Amino acid sequence: MVDIATRVHNHKWKIDPIVRSLIDTDFYKLLMCQSIFRNRPDTVVKFSLINRSTSFRLADMIDEGELRQQLDAVRALRLTRGESTWLRGNTFYGKRQMFRSDFMEWFEGLQLPPYHLEKKDGQYELTFEGTWPEVMLWEIPALAILVELRSRAVLERMGRFEIQVLYARAMAKLWEKIERLKKIEGLKIADFGTRRRHSFLWQDWCVQAMQEGLGASFLGTSNCLIAMRREVEAIGTNAHELPMVTAALADTDAELAEAPYRVMADWHEEHEGNLRIMLPDTFGSAGFLDRAPDWLTGWTGIRIDSGDPAEGAERAIRWWQDRGEDPREKLVIFSDGLDVDKIEELAARFRGRVKASFGWGTMLTNDFRDLVPDGALDPFSLVCKAVSADGRPTVKLSDNPNKALGPAEEVARYKRVFGVGQQTAQDVIV
Amino acid sequence: MVDIATRVHNHKWKIDPIVRSLIDTDFYKLLMCQSIFRNRPDTVVKFSLINRSTSFRLADMIDEGELRQQLDAVRALRLTRGESTWLRGNTFYGKRQMFRSDFMEWFEGLQLPPYHLEKKDGQYELTFEGTWPEVMLWEIPALAILVELRSRAVLERMGRFEIQVLYARAMAKLWEKIERLKKIEGLKIADFGTRRRHSFLWQDWCVQAMQEGLGASFLGTSNCLIAMRREVEAIGTNAHELPMVTAALADTDAELAEAPYRVMADWHEEHEGNLRIMLPDTFGSAGFLDRAPDWLTGWTGIRIDSGDPAEGAERAIRWWQDRGEDPREKLVIFSDGLDVDKIEELAARFRGRVKASFGWGTMLTNDFRDLVPDGALDPFSLVCKAVSADGRPTVKLSDNPNKALGPAEEVARYKRVFGVGQQTAQDVIV
Numbered sequence: 001m002v003d004i005a006t007r008v009h010n011h012k013w014k015i016d017p018i019v020r021s022l023i024d025t026d027f028y029k030l031l032m033c034q035s036i037f038r039n040r041p042d043t044v045v046k047f048s049l050i051n052r053s054t055s056f057r058l059a060d061m062i063d064e065g066e067l068r069q070q071l072d073a074v075r076a077l078r079l080t081r082g083e084s085t086w087l088r089g090n091t092f093y094g095k096r097q098m099f100r101s102d103f104m105e106w107f108e109g110l111q112l113p114p115y116h117l118e119k120k121d122g123q124y125e126l127t128f129e130g131t132w133p134e135v136m137l138w139e140i141p142a143l144a145i146l147v148e149l150r151s152r153a154v155l156e157r158m159g160r161f162e163i164q165v166l167y168a169r170a171m172a173k174l175w176e177k178i179e180r181l182k183k184i185e186g187l188k189i190a191d192f193g194t195r196r197r198h199s200f201l202w203q204d205w206c207v208q209a210m211q212e213g214l215g216a217s218f219l220g221t222s223n224c225l226i227a228m229r230r231e232v233e234a235i236g237t238n239a240h241e242l243p244m245v246t247a248a249l250a251d252t253d254a255e256l257a258e259a260p261y262r263v264m265a266d267w268h269e270e271h272e273g274n275l276r277i278m279l280p281d282t283f284g285s286a287g288f289l290d291r292a293p294d295w296l297t298g299w300t301g302i303r304i305d306s307g308d309p310a311e312g313a314e315r316a317i318r319w320w321q322d323r324g325e326d327p328r329e330k331l332v333i334f335s336d337g338l339d340v341d342k343i344e345e346l347a348a349r350f351r352g353r354v355k356a357s358f359g360w361g362t363m364l365t366n367d368f369r370d371l372v373p374d375g376a377l378d379p380f381s382l383v384c385k386a387v388s389a390d391g392r393p394t395v396k397l398s399d400n401p402n403k404a405l406g407p408a409e410e411v412a413r414y415k416r417v418f419g420v421g422q423q424t425a426q427d428v429i430v
Numbered sequence: 431m432v433d434i435a436t437r438v439h440n441h442k443w444k445i446d447p448i449v450r451s452l453i454d455t456d457f458y459k460l461l462m463c464q465s466i467f468r469n470r471p472d473t474v475v476k477f478s479l480i481n482r483s484t485s486f487r488l489a490d491m492i493d494e495g496e497l498r499q500q501l502d503a504v505r506a507l508r509l510t511r512g513e514s515t516w517l518r519g520n521t522f523y524g525k526r527q528m529f530r531s532d533f534m535e536w537f538e539g540l541q542l543p544p545y546h547l548e549k550k551d552g553q554y555e556l557t558f559e560g561t562w563p564e565v566m567l568w569e570i571p572a573l574a575i576l577v578e579l580r581s582r583a584v585l586e587r588m589g590r591f592e593i594q595v596l597y598a599r600a601m602a603k604l605w606e607k608i609e610r611l612k613k614i615e616g617l618k619i620a621d622f623g624t625r626r627r628h629s630f631l632w633q634d635w636c637v638q639a640m641q642e643g644l645g646a647s648f649l650g651t652s653n654c655l656i657a658m659r660r661e662v663e664a665i666g667t668n669a670h671e672l673p674m675v676t677a678a679l680a681d682t683d684a685e686l687a688e689a690p691y692r693v694m695a696d697w698h699e700e701h702e703g704n705l706r707i708m709l710p711d712t713f714g715s716a717g718f719l720d721r722a723p724d725w726l727t728g729w730t731g732i733r734i735d736s737g738d739p740a741e742g743a744e745r746a747i748r749w750w751q752d753r754g755e756d757p758r759e760k761l762v763i764f765s766d767g768l769d770v771d772k773i774e775e776l777a778a779r780f781r782g783r784v785k786a787s788f789g790w791g792t793m794l795t796n797d798f799r800d801l802v803p804d805g806a807l808d809p810f811s812l813v814c815k816a817v818s819a820d821g822r823p824t825v826k827l828s829d830n831p832n833k834a835l836g837p838a839e840e841v842a843r844y845k846r847v848f849g850v851g852q853q854t855a856q857d858v859i860v
Contacts, residue, residue, distance in 0.1 A: 161642040165605040171598035175591070212591040
């Protein structure tokens with residue numbers, strides 16, 4: 001029997017929206033948003049799309065009209081009653097009322113600020129400018145829209161069964177990965193793949209497959225909407241934008257050097273337990289740890305998001321040992337460029353030495369490599385970053401010079417201030 | 431939106447019936463049924479299930495109660511109005527009104543006769559006895575039920591995503607086969623996989639995938655229900671039961687020697703064109719061709735269903751040449767134990783020499799080898815054959831002694847009468 005109402009309803013959509021909810025975003029964006037809402041609500045920040053896969057001519061693949069329609073659809077979104085109820089009532093990291101009432105009231109009234117879109121040399125220049133708490137919520141939907149529009153452009157040319165077989169292959173491929181992960185003793189892993197997912201429905205499938213396949217080893221997903229719908233944990237802590245924007249606002253070199261710790265001090269006040277996770281690599285991990293204040297050694301863990309991950313973890317272990325902490329009580333979250341080989345290797349290397357945990361991103365939710373000819377669905381390296389704050393450029397150094405961002409003279413100044421010397425370049429795949 | 435009516439309706443089923451239509455059967459059964467209805471309506475025939483994979487303890491895998499429920503569900507089926515309309519109104523092999531009114535009236539009133547079921551040594555003894563036109567229609571549903579109940583027993587133990595991934599893998603596997611078949615120039619292929627299909631829904635998927643993937647190279651399906659629903663050709667001609675039963679009824683050796691040709695003479699009167707396809711191997715192909723009357727050389731083609739297929743086709747080519755026919759005008763239908771390797775090999779070998787065509791069975795609709803541990807879903811060799819006619823045992827010699835059937839002394843007599851000497855044994859996989 002055909003459900004006539006559903007069919008009629010489905011045919012009423014002018015477009016098939018990619019992002020259908022303001023909480024179809026990463027959990028850490030909401031945590032950071034609340035922190036920013038409290039500490040720096042009026043800072044004007046500009047986010048910009050940056051396609052690190054420059055050979056990848058996005059504007060030739062994605063129709064500008066369709067992109068505008070999708071972005072406009074996000075601007076039409078408002079937090080729904082059920083979403084608000086979930087954010088207010090759910091337990092996050094073991095804590096109730098993680099989101100304060102003043103923040104929730106602001107969020108309930110939020111509409112995302114306008115975007116600016118231009119085509120240039122086969123790429124899209126897509127920027128968002130506005131007060132920091134508002135504009136920062138564009139990052140994930142903008143990325144998800146661009147990546148999924150590219151997927152759709154490729155799927156558009158395929159037959160019905162070809163499409164079904166494509167997903168069949170992708171499912172079989174992911175399941176083989178899950179079967180390998182199952183064998184890793186004591187594995188802890190979460191989905192961090194929202195921003196570069198093949199599509200929303202595919203990410204939702206991946207999360208459910210991880211749930212069934214990995215059971216308690218699967219910690220949850222960074223995606224709030226999926227966490228809500230699938231009743232799993234929402235996972236995430238904080239990201240580079242906090243130190244980047246705060247540093248950009250510094251008036252002197254001394255203030256600049258202090259900026260990353262000021263951010264952490266705010267976070268220290270706001271959160272405890274498993275949310276006290278440092279992200280040391282914004283301006284170089286080695287210097288960050290060397291100069292870190294004592295209270296940071298008491299934090300629960302560290303997230304390794306660039307550079308050689310084993311090296312990063314070894315550095316953290318030595319740092320904790322030097323400061324009299326037991327690394328076996330500490331959490332190391334690996335979140336950069338992971339796939340099963342790397343996860344197996346890191347899990348084996350650090351078993352019994354630290355509590356390791358994995359934030360698995362693009363290779364979980366968008367590994368369509370080898371499933372269509374000519375790599376037409378291969379993932380690509382797209383980011384959306386804060387590029388200025390109150391008119392001053394931001395900088396990111398990272399532990400991988402290929403991930404550095406910012407104007408050259410500012411990068412040089414930051415390197416000097418943060419004492420960053422020679423760095424080893426690593427390929428950025430996704 | 432949930433379609434409440436559909437849900438309520440689905441939950442009303444006491445069982446999930448495997449066979450839901452009397453035309454969920456092979457087209458050749460209906461063609462033969464009509465011929466038998468006309469020529470031998472009162473012969474009492476007994477069909478019996480024979481599991482050639484004896485190590486396969488079917489009765490340990492399939493619950494007797496469930497088997498009875500499924501068989502009872504088939505006995506409750508009647509030809510529906512739409513099915514009758516399709517059989518009466520559709521074009522089969524280019525001909526309208528293939529099924530005569532008297533046959534259709536009989537079919538519209540048909541209920542399948544009772545079955546007899548017993549467990550013995552880990553196997554099911556399942557027999558059907560009744561007048562030939564009625565009882566012969568049990569063959570395909572009985573096989574399809576047993577094979578699918580076995581699939582279900584294995585699926586029963588699997589998780590939801592495990593099941594989805596299983597089908598994902600099976601789809602990817604079939605699609606790879608289709609992609610290889612696509613490359614065979616001038617390929618003609620049909621689905622012959624009803625009897626040993628993994629499940630009805632899976633066969634239906636396979637047919638649609640072949641439609642999209644192979645286009646005009648896909649001739650159609652032997653399954654009438656799927657042919658009707660998917661609007662493709664229903665394919666099939668005749669099978670061993672015609673000569674087997676007719677031979678069993680012969681009173682003398684001379685009558686026995688004539689029996690296979692008597693059957694063909696009836697068929698000659700009833701059909702023309704692409705339905706005039708000999709099946710020579712019932713009592714040995716070589717002898718059948720040697721002694722064949724002249725009018726058989728005018729037939730359109732031959733079906734090779736046992737023995738080495740290339741040898742069988744070469745024999746037919748020589749036979750046509752010896753009798754002054756042009757083999758390039760003749761059809762050779764390969765239908766035994768085919769998979770892509772064999773199809774490629776045969777297509778290449780006979781290109782330009784005969785019109786080759788392929789009836790692809792079990793390896794199309796039930797190739798779940800290597801998709802679950804321990805070969806738990808591997809296909810197995812189950813048949814349901816006429817074992818007696820008016821109380822006399824039937825015999826099949828075939829071109830492969832591993833496919834021979836019948837009591838030893840009768841097999842010896844048939845071998846003498848039909849002049850069958852040494853035969854080469856071939857493994858029977860499915």
